[in-house]
Amino acid sequence: xxxxxxxxxxxxxxxxxxxxxxxxxxxxxxxxxxxxxxxxxxxxxxxxxxxxxxxxxxxxxxxxxxxxxxxxxxxxxxxxxxxxxxxxxxxxxxxxxxxxxxxxxxxxxxxxxx
Amino acid sequence: xxxxxxxxxxxxxxxxxxxxxxxxxxxxxxxxxxxxxxxxxxxxxxxxxxxxxxxxxxxxxxxxxxxxxxxxxxxxxxxxxxxxxxxxxxxxxxxxxxxxxxxxxxxxx
Numbered sequence: 001x002x003x004x005x006x007x008x009x010x011x012x013x014x015x016x017x018x019x020x021x022x023x024x025x026x027x028x029x030x031x032x033x034x035x036x037x038x039x040x041x042x043x044x045x046x047x048x049x050x051x052x053x054x055x056x057x058x059x060x061x062x063x064x065x066x067x068x069x070x071x072x073x074x075x076x077x078x079x080x081x082x083x084x085x086x087x088x089x090x091x092x093x094x095x096x097x098x099x100x101x102x103x104x105x106x107x108x109x110x111x112x113x114x
Numbered sequence: 115x116x117x118x119x120x121x122x123x124x125x126x127x128x129x130x131x132x133x134x135x136x137x138x139x140x141x142x143x144x145x146x147x148x149x150x151x152x153x154x155x156x157x158x159x160x161x162x163x164x165x166x167x168x169x170x171x172x173x174x175x176x177x178x179x180x181x182x183x184x185x186x187x188x189x190x191x192x193x194x195x196x197x198x199x200x201x202x203x204x205x206x207x208x209x210x211x212x213x214x215x216x217x218x219x220x221x222x223x
Binding site: 043102108110 | 148155156157158159160163203212213214215216
């Protein structure tokens with residue numbers, strides 16, 4: 001597609017439920033990133049996929065968080081047993097070629113855990 | 115440790131003036147720096163990339179400088195407009211593209 005897309009745009013869930021957030025990167029981009037941003041805070045790196053390499057999961061805050069990228073394209077971020085502190089905007093970005101280059105961000109998914 | 119710092123306080127200026135935002139780095143020699151704009155509730159949007167061997171880069175009303183002696187990059191918006199109001203983020207080269215909280219710019223009519 002023309003840009004990075006994410007779905008859903010908004011998600012409200014109850015504490016303890018699992019959620020899945022989806023990211024469609026720009027076609028041909030080999031690297032994909034997940035971040036989250038709490039209200040009034042900076043971006044917090046979560047996980048990074050580059051091609052077929054093992055993902056860098058160093059930013060995942062707990063083992064309730066996981067992500068996968070199928071076929072080198074679409075990625076799903078899963079949060080199990082959601083907690084209220086998981087409420088944030090979850091942003092996905094993709095980049096072409098090597099890491100650290102210009103990232104193109106999606107519109108984000110606003111997650112609210114009640 | 116390596117650090118990228120931006121002024122976390124908001125910058126308020128009058129329309130038509132030049133806004134100048136600062137990005138300082140320590141214990142670090144980035145090969146380039148990137149500047150992004152973020153509007154509330156949206157993802158950051160790339161604006162400019164400046165390499166360490168470039169003193170200055172321009173794009174329309176935007177100008178970025180990179181001073182490796184001062185370990186600083188300045189981001190200027192000339193003839194600022196209320197539509198320029200946003201948070202501006204500086205980011206070094208990194209797999210994780212670590213951003214600071216950025217500097218919020220508010221341009222008043």
